[in-house]
Amino acid sequence: MGRGSICGLVRRGLAVWGVVAAGLWATPAAILAQEPTVVLDGRVVDADGPVFAADVTLEASGAVAIRTASAQDGRFRVEVPAGLYTLRVERIGYATATRLLTLRGPDPVPVVVTLQPAAILLEGVGVEAARSRERLRFEETAGASVRELSADDLRRVPGVGEADPVRAVEVLPGVVSTSDFSSAFHVRGGSADQNLILLDGTPIFSPFHLGGFFSVFNADMVSRAELASGGFPARYGGRVSSVLTIESDPGGGTLEVDAGVSVLATRVAVAGGVGDRDVRWRLSARRSYFDKLLAPITDFPYHLQDLQGVAEFGLGPRDRIRITAYTGDDVLDFTQIDNEDFPLRVDWNWGNDVAGVRWDRDLSNGRLTVRAATSRFSTGLAFPDFDDTEFRSRISQEGGGVDWTVRRGVVEVGLGAEVQDYAYDNLASSGGTVFSQGLGDGLQLAGYLQTSWRSPGRWLVEAGARVDRWAPEPGDPVVTLSPRVAVKRFFGPNARWAVNGSLGRYTQFLHSLRDEELPLGLDVWVLSGARAPHVVSDQVQVGVEAFPTDRWTVSLEAYARAFDGVVTFNTSDDPNDDFDDILVGDGLSWGADLFLRRTDTPVNGWLALSFLKADRTFPDVFSGALNRPDVTYAPIFDRRLDLDLVLRFPAPRGWEGGLRLNVGTGTPYTRPTASFAAYQPRVLKDGGRSDWAGETEDLAGYAVLLGDRNADRYPVYHRLDLSLRKDYRKGWGVLTPHVDLLNVYNRRNVLFYFYEYDRSPAVRSGFSMFPFLPTVGLEVRFR
Numbered sequence: 001m002g003r004g005s006i007c008g009l010v011r012r013g014l015a016v017w018g019v020v021a022a023g024l025w026a027t028p029a030a031i032l033a034q035e036p037t038v039v040l041d042g043r044v045v046d047a048d049g050p051v052f053a054a055d056v057t058l059e060a061s062g063a064v065a066i067r068t069a070s071a072q073d074g075r076f077r078v079e080v081p082a083g084l085y086t087l088r089v090e091r092i093g094y095a096t097a098t099r100l101l102t103l104r105g106p107d108p109v110p111v112v113v114t115l116q117p118a119a120i121l122l123e124g125v126g127v128e129a130a131r132s133r134e135r136l137r138f139e140e141t142a143g144a145s146v147r148e149l150s151a152d153d154l155r156r157v158p159g160v161g162e163a164d165p166v167r168a169v170e171v172l173p174g175v176v177s178t179s180d181f182s183s184a185f186h187v188r189g190g191s192a193d194q195n196l197i198l199l200d201g202t203p204i205f206s207p208f209h210l211g212g213f214f215s216v217f218n219a220d221m222v223s224r225a226e227l228a229s230g231g232f233p234a235r236y237g238g239r240v241s242s243v244l245t246i247e248s249d250p251g252g253g254t255l256e257v258d259a260g261v262s263v264l265a266t267r268v269a270v271a272g273g274v275g276d277r278d279v280r281w282r283l284s285a286r287r288s289y290f291d292k293l294l295a296p297i298t299d300f301p302y303h304l305q306d307l308q309g310v311a312e313f314g315l316g317p318r319d320r321i322r323i324t325a326y327t328g329d330d331v332l333d334f335t336q337i338d339n340e341d342f343p344l345r346v347d348w349n350w351g352n353d354v355a356g357v358r359w360d361r362d363l364s365n366g367r368l369t370v371r372a373a374t375s376r377f378s379t380g381l382a383f384p385d386f387d388d389t390e391f392r393s394r395i396s397q398e399g400g401g402v403d404w405t406v407r408r409g410v411v412e413v414g415l416g417a418e419v420q421d422y423a424y425d426n427l428a429s430s431g432g433t434v435f436s437q438g439l440g441d442g443l444q445l446a447g448y449l450q451t452s453w454r455s456p457g458r459w460l461v462e463a464g465a466r467v468d469r470w471a472p473e474p475g476d477p478v479v480t481l482s483p484r485v486a487v488k489r490f491f492g493p494n495a496r497w498a499v500n501g502s503l504g505r506y507t508q509f510l511h512s513l514r515d516e517e518l519p520l521g522l523d524v525w526v527l528s529g530a531r532a533p534h535v536v537s538d539q540v541q542v543g544v545e546a547f548p549t550d551r552w553t554v555s556l557e558a559y560a561r562a563f564d565g566v567v568t569f570n571t572s573d574d575p576n577d578d579f580d581d582i583l584v585g586d587g588l589s590w591g592a593d594l595f596l597r598r599t600d601t602p603v604n605g606w607l608a609l610s611f612l613k614a615d616r617t618f619p620d621v622f623s624g625a626l627n628r629p630d631v632t633y634a635p636i637f638d639r640r641l642d643l644d645l646v647l648r649f650p651a652p653r654g655w656e657g658g659l660r661l662n663v664g665t666g667t668p669y670t671r672p673t674a675s676f677a678a679y680q681p682r683v684l685k686d687g688g689r690s691d692w693a694g695e696t697e698d699l700a701g702y703a704v705l706l707g708d709r710n711a712d713r714y715p716v717y718h719r720l721d722l723s724l725r726k727d728y729r730k731g732w733g734v735l736t737p738h739v740d741l742l743n744v745y746n747r748r749n750v751l752f753y754f755y756e757y758d759r760s761p762a763v764r765s766g767f768s769m770f771p772f773l774p775t776v777g778l779e780v781r782f783r
Contacts, residue, residue, distance in 0.1 A: 037409055038082045039108040039364050040101070041317070043074045044089055046115045049252040050074025052223075053133060054091040054115065060084070065456075069136050073280075073312065073320065077108075079365055079407050089113045108364055110317065134553060138545060139495070142452065142462040143231035143486020143502030145541065145557055147172045147595070150224050151249065156648050156658040158721035158740045161262035161775045163219035165246055166197075166207065171644045171660060173557075173593035173608040174229040176637045178516070178667055179751060180719075180769035182212040186637035187229050189561055189589020189614035190241025193512035193523065194535070197244045200310065200324040202356035205377035205395055206512075206523040209304045209330055216328050216352060218284045220258040220269040221308050223249035229593075230541050230559055231502035234448040234464030234484050235403060235416050240506040240537035240563070248310035248324060250280040257733075262777035264288060265304065278314025283307075304330045306351075318362045326354040335384050350379035350522055365406050372400035379522050389430040395510075395525040396423050399444075414450040414464075419443070422510065424525050436581060442472040442509060442527045457495040460488040470509045475529025480507045480536070492546075501542040508535040511567045513582070517636045526567075532582050533565040553597040563587035572621040585618035587635075605647035605659075614638040633709040634668040639717075641665045651724055658723035666717065666750075668710035675704050675757040704757070719770070720744045733782040739774070746772040 044054040054070040060083060070076045080103065087099040094115035103109055137146055149172075154163045157171060169185055170177045176186045184192040197204050199217075207216045228236075228243040236243050251271030259268040269284035287305040294300045306328030313321045329351035356373035374397070381391035401418025423441040427434070450464035463485045471477040484504035491497040511532055512523040528534040543557030564586045573580040590613055597606035616635050619628040642664040651657040725738035743749075748768040756763040 036082060036105050037079050037365070038103040038105045039077060039079050040087075040103060040111060041108040041362065042070075042076050042078075042087075042111045042113060044070040044076070044091070044113050044115060045074050046094065046117070049254065051091055051094070051115055054089050054094075054113075055136075057088045057090075059086045059088065067136060067139065069133055073278075073314070075362075077362055077367075079409075081409065087111070087113070089115065091115060094118055106364075135547060138498070138547065140454075140460075142460040142488040142500060143484070143504075143541075144228045144233065145174070145230045145543075145555075145593075146226060146228045148224055148226045151219065151222055154219050154222060154225065155725070155738075156656070156723065157646060158658050158660050158723040158742065160214060160742065160773070161264040161740065161777055162260060162267075164214050165217045165219060165222050165225040166215035166244070169225065169227055169244060171606075171608060171646050171662075172227055172229070173595045173610050173644075174591075174612075175227070176610075176612065176639045176642055176664075178636050178639075180749070181751070183208060183215050184212050184516070187227075187242035188559055188591065188593075189587065189612055189637070190537075190563070191512075191566065191635075191637075192516060193510075193514070193525075194239050194241035194508060194537075195244055196236065196239035196242070197246070199246050199326060199354060200248050200322065200356060201245075201358060201371060202324060202354055202373040203238065203375050203397055204326070204352055204354050205375060205397075205525065206350075207352060209306075209328070210302075211330075211522060214264065216306055216326070217246055218267055218269065218286050218306070218308055220260065220267060221248050221282060221284045221310065223247045230539060230557075231484075231486055231504065233414075233462065234450045234466040234482065235414065237418075237446055237448075237466055237468060237482070237506075238420075238444075238508060238510075240508045240535055248308075249282060250310045250312045250322075251282045253278075253280045256282075257782035258779070259781075260777060260779040263775045279311070281309070281311035283309045299336065301333045301336060302331065304328070320360045322358045322360075324354070324356045324358075326352065328352055345384050347382045347384065348380070350377075352377050363406070365408060367403075367405050369403040370400070371402075374398040377523070377525070386430070388432060391428050392425065393427075393522070393524045394423075394425045397421070401446075410454045410456070412452045415448070416450075417445075417447040419445055422527055424510075424527055426524055426526065438526050438531060440473055440475075440527050440529055440531070442470060442475075442529065444471075444509060445469045457490055459490070462486040466507075468507055468509075470528065470534060472509075472527055472529030474531075478534065480534070481505075482507055496548065497544070497546045499542075499544050501540075503540050504538075506537045506539065508537075511535070513567070513569055515569065526582070528565070532567050533584055535563060535565040537564070538562045551598055551600050553595070553599070555595045556592065558590075558592040560590040561588070563589075566616060568616075568618060570621060583618045583621065585616055585630075587614065587616045589614040603647060603649045605645070608642075608644040608646075610642045612639060612642070631709060633711070635710070636667055636669075638710075639664045639667055653726075655724050655726040658725075660721045661718075662721075663716070663718040666713035666715050668713055669752070670709050671707045671712040672704045672755055673707045675755075675762060677703075704755075714750045717749045719747055719749065733780065736779040736781070738777050738779065740777075742773040742775070743770050744772065 044051040050073050051070060056070060056076050057067045058065045058078060058080060065080055066078050068076050068078055082104050085101050085103060087101050089097045095118040097113050097115055133148060149168055154165055154168050157168045159167055164183065167183045169175055174188045186192055187195060197207055209216055224247050226245045232243050253273030256271040265286050265288040267284060267286035269282055271282035273279050285307050288303045291300045291303045308326045311323045329349055332348040334346045353376045358369060358371045361368045376396040378394040383389045397420055399418060399420035401416060403416040405414045421443055426438040428436040446466060446468045448464060448466040452462045454460045466482040468480045469477060482505040486502035488498050488500040509528045511526050513526060514523045526532055539561045541557055541559035543555060545555040547553055566585055566587050567582050570581050570583045591611045594609040598604050614635055615632050617630050617632040620631040623629055645661040647659040649657045722741045722744055723738060725736055728735040750766045751769050752767055754765045
């Protein structure tokens with residue numbers, strides 16, 4: 001399938017679905033005026049407080065009328081026609097609770113369901129909770145490709161010393177990681193900067209420590225991580241590839257302490273409440289310790305530190321406020337080292353500051369949410385011995401929005417608006433010379449409409465659109481319209497099978513100029529405007545999903561994406577042109593993702609298999625032509641096949657095991673085809689006579705003749721990781737030692753090649769990724 005045919009297919013589909021969407025938007029007011037309904041406003045609790053992820057079902061005349069799950073505060077809210085219902089509440093670890101309810105309007109009907117503990121086998125507790133939410137999402141979401149990792153899943157995916165929500169995302173379908181040394185990820189042919197990463201709804205830029213080695217998120221603070229790899233609805237804007245939502249866990253309102261020690265850092269998280277009030281909070285701190293531990297032996301000038309907090313307040317039966325905050329820094333300080341040991345003194349630091357507040361109000365037939373947030377990322381590089389040298393990069397986002405959702409019977413309508421103010425400041429200068437500079441800001445005004453209609457057990461249709469007005473400085477304002485439509489058709493007994501399809505347009509008004517072919521690095525952000533265009537991506541996907549049994553989940557999706565307005569560094573820019581340092585191009589990707597998951601058994605886990613074909617097209621910077629021709633090549637994340645197998649299994653003597661097997665075809669690189677001696681003209685002192693450097697003395701260097709860009713591939717990548725952990729339960733809490741074994745059979749996966757041209761014949765050698773790497777850690781939980 002060619003580039004033109006795919007792009008044309010996507011755009012023609014958008015036009016057709018635009019007509020369908022217009023028809024759907026014209027109907028909500030009429031449908032919302034249908035027969036009276038009743039709101040059931042419930043809460044699920046046990047003896048200790050709220051119960052999260054309980055499966056809540058309302059049955060009428062022996063058939064399921066509606067199904068939902070309790071939130072973190074134990075609350076649930078459903079709307080059904082007036083009548084007689086059986087309320088059934090289930091949760092692994094508790095006895096099933098049932099209530100016979102007669103629901104009449106017009107006021108919401110409150111109900112509190114108290115669950116009683118029941119003896120169960122411990123295996124499968126966490127995965128069963130995830131399974132019930134996954135089934136609920138299957139029934140209520142038409143287009144979005146969403147996968148969730150619970151806190152339990154995160155801890156059992158083998159990792160470098162401690163659980164990492166962002167590294168764990170690599171095991172999901174459609175996700176590609178190009179290096180063991182970086183936790184940056186790519187989704188379905190998108191660049192890493194095209195992923196929207198949210199901490200409790202607040203965007204966070206470049207959420208990585210140690211140049212991308214691991215993320216800023218402390219797993220002790222995380223309730224779940226959810227990745228939408230495609231088809232996400234109109235309320236999400238600002239990125240075009242995926243949405244990764246990290247949800248914090250404020251605890252159950254009782255005193256809890258979680259602490260851990262790993263090869264990377266020490267950490268502690270404390271949770272609690274405020275008396276008998278409806279208040280829950282959790283605070284965490286983390287710091288690496290190598291600089292302190294190695295101080296008696298040698299200077300180790302690097303450390304990281306971060307603080308994170310979340311608090312949730314109940315203001316009566318309908319209102320809740322959540323506050324989230326994070327601050328973290330990496331510091332690489334060579335200024336404390338003696339000049340004789342390290343003559344070039346450098347002080348380099350980078351980090352994030354994030355704060356957000358959200359107010360939710362439950363309405364009689366919906367929900368109102370008001371939110372505000374600020375997010376900043378900065379990095380700075382200073383040389384104390386050279387005061388006139390400065391390197392810095394900063395970006396900030398501040399704003400807020402409102403979301404309103406109303407549901408009547410089979411129709412749900414969502415409306416929202418937001419305002420976001422962005423600013424960036426990049427500078428590289430030395431000796432009075434500015435080598436690179438970028439400075440600007442932008443104001444984004446956005447609104448969206450999202451509607452859905454369902455015929456229970458048969459059809460689910462979603463239609464929405466997002467309008468963004470982007471006003472950059474410098475640059476001209478632009479207005480973009482992003483329609484999105486999705487349809488799902490259910491089949492089979494109990495509607496366990498479904499086919500779905502979605503079409504959508506997505507826009508993005510910022511870019512990272514980081515070279516993604518480098519294994520480690522920091523993002524340098526710029527806003528679209530006079531320096532760079534905004535990104536527009538048209539996307540289509542179709543698939544089939546199924547729950548053939550209560551223990552199995554399967555999905556298969558195919559997709560195609562077109563990207564207009566992607567950017568990269570111009571390596572041959574004109575130093576006299578301030579706006580010539582960025583090249584503008586386009587991209588295309590298409591592929592398919594298979595996901596197979598088994599739950600609720602002692603040996604459980606999933607298999608993710610992805611196929612991807614991606615390319616990027618830019619002007620050829622090496623062409624001498626006045627009008628440079630375009631060159632199309634595979635980007636570094638074009639891994640054609642990628643397989644992930646993740647298992648949890650019982651190990652001997654009460655230990656629990658985890659396994660991850662990752663196999664992927666090689667990523668692309670540019671292969672040198674030949675080398676030759678490079679001579680340069682020079683003028684000699686004796687009378688201005690000239691010759692070629694290298695003719696009379698050994699001053700010649702070597703030049704390399706390169707093949708087509710990224711036309712060759714590194715060898716197949718494969719790695720097996722194992723983990724073991726065991727809970728030792730004490731009267732005061734739980735002690736959990738854990739062991740992670742990365743690259744068990746010591747596969748030498750190639751990161752990049754070196755070429756030694758001063759030897760005859762030339763010698764190629766490779767720099768490998770992780771060797772066999774065992775790590776240990778200890779977690780302590782006080783309850």
